[in-house]
Amino acid sequence: EAQVTQNPRYLITVTGKKLTVTCSQNMNHEYMSWYRQDPGLGLRQIYYSMNVEVTDKGDVPEGYKVSRKEKRNFPLILESPSPNQTSLYFCASSFVGQGRKDTQYFGPGTRLTVL
């Protein structure tokens, strides 16, 4: 089944404790992206990647890191989480430049709480 998976789905942590949220897709998509969703602010893009070893900042990259060492994986790293990073995080993927196949597919979301 074609899908985007994220782990963990729920996480409660404390300020300053490094964490990684994993994202994996099995559709051979070149493009992957991370978003955060906050009440009243909608979805905002954190980072995106056009292909392996190619990443770029979105609208709200501060406090986050990403890497794209393999095509299927795009982990989101919070080196020193803070309470303002409490949010619902989504990973997404798509093909690039193929018309209808540019459709983005979203993972199920990771609800992160930083105390």
Add this chain to the structure above:
Amino acid sequence: GIQVEQSPPDLILQEGANSTLRCNFSDSVNNLQWFHQNPWGQLINLFYIPSGTKQNGRLSATTVATERYSLLYISSSQTTDSGVYFCAVGETSGSRLTFGEGTQLTVNP
């Protein structure tokens, strides 16, 4: 960056009614998508529609790129249509996507 405005912010319908959701954007785009977020938080792509008109069952969408707006039509609404509808635009294929704040749709039985 591109600004995206969706209207109305909230919409309440009776089952069976039709509705039109609007998305205005501030600059030229090559990528426009409509998404539905169901009450469980899942985001589902409805249409990839940077221009033209598409239909999928009771849903259809039209984008007039030259006038910088897109419309999502929902006909014969059902309670399962409830949720938030997002419009997202990008300047090029596969690049940064900017989301609107969404339209919260509630369909009552």
